[in-house]
Amino acid sequence: MIEIQYAGQCDLVMDLGRPGWGALGVPAGGAADPAALAAANRLVGNEAAAAGLEIVQRGPVLRFPRGGVVALTGAPFAAARSSGVPAAWNETLVLAAGETLRLGRAQTGCRCWLAVRGGVAVPSLLGSASTFLPAGFGGHEGRALRRGDRLALGTGPGDMHLLRGGPPPGEPDAPLRVVAGPQVGLFENAGLAAFFGARYRVDAASDRRGVRLGGPAVAHVRAELPSQGMLPGAIQVPPDGQPIILGWDGPVTGGYPVIAAVIAADWPRLAQLRPGDSVRFVTIDVEAARALAVEEWDIKELG
Amino acid sequence: MGKQTTGQPYPALAWRWVSERGVRVATGEATLACYEVLNSTKFQEIEDIIPADGSLLLILRRGAAMSSDLQTALALPRDPPPGETGSLHLIPLEYGGAVGPDLPALAEQAGLGVGDYINSHASAEYTVAFLGFQPGFPYLRGLSPALHAARRASPRLRVPAGSVAIGGAYTGIYPTEGPGGWHIIGRTASVLFDPQRAAPALLRVGDRVRFVQA
Numbered sequence: 001m002i003e004i005q006y007a008g009q010c011d012l013v014m015d016l017g018r019p020g021w022g023a024l025g026v027p028a029g030g031a032a033d034p035a036a037l038a039a040a041n042r043l044v045g046n047e048a049a050a051a052g053l054e055i056v057q058r059g060p061v062l063r064f065p066r067g068g069v070v071a072l073t074g075a076p077f078a079a080a081r082s083s084g085v086p087a088a089w090n091e092t093l094v095l096a097a098g099e100t101l102r103l104g105r106a107q108t109g110c111r112c113w114l115a116v117r118g119g120v121a122v123p124s125l126l127g128s129a130s131t132f133l134p135a136g137f138g139g140h141e142g143r144a145l146r147r148g149d150r151l152a153l154g155t156g157p158g159d160m161h162l163l164r165g166g167p168p169p170g171e172p173d174a175p176l177r178v179v180a181g182p183q184v185g186l187f188e189n190a191g192l193a194a195f196f197g198a199r200y201r202v203d204a205a206s207d208r209r210g211v212r213l214g215g216p217a218v219a220h221v222r223a224e225l226p227s228q229g230m231l232p233g234a235i236q237v238p239p240d241g242q243p244i245i246l247g248w249d250g251p252v253t254g255g256y257p258v259i260a261a262v263i264a265a266d267w268p269r270l271a272q273l274r275p276g277d278s279v280r281f282v283t284i285d286v287e288a289a290r291a292l293a294v295e296e297w298d299i300k301e302l303g
Numbered sequence: 304m305g306k307q308t309t310g311q312p313y314p315a316l317a318w319r320w321v322s323e324r325g326v327r328v329a330t331g332e333a334t335l336a337c338y339e340v341l342n343s344t345k346f347q348e349i350e351d352i353i354p355a356d357g358s359l360l361l362i363l364r365r366g367a368a369m370s371s372d373l374q375t376a377l378a379l380p381r382d383p384p385p386g387e388t389g390s391l392h393l394i395p396l397e398y399g400g401a402v403g404p405d406l407p408a409l410a411e412q413a414g415l416g417v418g419d420y421i422n423s424h425a426s427a428e429y430t431v432a433f434l435g436f437q438p439g440f441p442y443l444r445g446l447s448p449a450l451h452a453a454r455r456a457s458p459r460l461r462v463p464a465g466s467v468a469i470g471g472a473y474t475g476i477y478p479t480e481g482p483g484g485w486h487i488i489g490r491t492a493s494v495l496f497d498p499q500r501a502a503p504a505l506l507r508v509g510d511r512v513r514f515v516q517a
Contacts, residue, residue, distance in 0.1 A: 023342075023352060134481065136479065179322045226358070286323045
């Protein structure tokens with residue numbers, strides 16, 4: 001069991017999401033960096049798809065009355081164990097009965113993932129344990145965790161290894177890679193020049209539904225189109241010309257022109273954008289993007 | 304879609320990439336028929352298909368390419384869409400008053416009395432063109448052209464669940480409380496989306512809907 005002694009900014013139970021329900025208006029959702037959650041699960045001996053926690057910007061204080069085996073991946077947060085010793089990232093942590101894990105603020109980036117041996121036990125809805133906040137279902141009672149919540153855990157696998165994971169190499173300051181289109185033709189030349197030339201700043205009103213950007217207006221010829229299907233990473237430009245990168249819990253359809261879409265290999269970097277960060281875009285072709293699509297974590301025995 | 308079929312096969316479908324995982328297929332009037340064909344074929348590389356207004360978005364599994372079978376399916380002329388098959392739903396609806404605050408202004412804009420506006424809205428049979436915006440939110444096609452209305456200039460921050468609304472050429476129903484930019488004309492007690500139900504969405508693409516004044 002995990003007791004929530006203090007809640008973080010928005011702690012959500014997440015697994016790898018529920019793809020396949022788009023025709024009902026339900027996005028796939030799930031961990032913003034599925035490879036990072038999957039790696040955390042592997043570090044505690046779980047299946048990659050077990051449910052864990054996604055923690056954003058400011059973390060919770062978690063108590064483990066019966067102890068537990070956990071792992072943290074993603075952005076490094078200030079984090080301490082009961083003894084005051086910092087909690088390590090990307091490795092198996094064994095917590096004693098009654099131990100607390102105290103997470104503070106993200107030191108760089110925005111989101112981290114906590115896996116726990118056995119996984120967080122919540123009902124599966126539409127094939128997934130992931131919280132979907134916009135409609136209030138999934139995860140723990142369809143909402144972010146609160147002080148006093150208790151999360152039951154599943155039964156862990158039998159054998160036990162102490163492991164360390166190496167995340168795939170990344171360049172956090174590199175431009176986000178996008179495939180241009182499908183409505184690139186609806187934008188004015190000055191709008192295209194702005195979008196592909198300028199830096200945009202991440203707005204505070206960003207969340208799992210979308211990353212809102214501020215910067216030079218991306219002028220277009222037609223502001224509204226018939227509703228079209230959307231997926232995470234699609235960059236919509238509303239009439240005010242300020243782009244929105246759709247996130248994991250964004251609507252499955254939208255009516256604004258899409259100038260470009262961030263490739264799947266860079267979705268984990270979207271997960272780490274925080275208000276005030278600046279982003280640039282660079283185009284890549286579809287074949288090259290597909291070749292990049294599967295990232296590997298390197299997981300080894302500790303010691 | 305309830306359209307009269309012409310007997311003419313449809314031309315090859317134009318499509319474009321949306322990142323390397325999305326394939327936006329222009330389907331025009333044949334959206335539902337194309338959805339049924341592509342959905343029932345169960346292409347291995349397709350993770351999800353999202354029908355929308357005149358297009359489908361195919362979402363490919365991570366790292367997957369389009370198979371030659373899928374490319375062939377998009378390039379081949381197809382049979383005209385099948386006849387009407389969707390279930391008919393009767394949705395009880397309370398029009399106007401506190402639950403339909405935009406009704407008087409919409410009726411005036413349409414040059415109709417409130418009663419005539421309600422009659423016009425309630426006498427049509429609608430087809431679920433697609434679901435989107437929120438889980439279970441139906442975009443219902445079949446609204447009388449006199450009732451079409453551009454969206455509100457500023458969206459409401461809280462639209463109650465069950466609100467029936469007008470947006471452009473569509474009427475729709477908000478399944479969940481949340482922000483919304485459509486004009487609210489009434490409310491239904493029907494539950495549009497419940498993830499615990501065997502069929503989570505009350506309405507599916509291709510279903511037909513009639514509103515019954517409560």
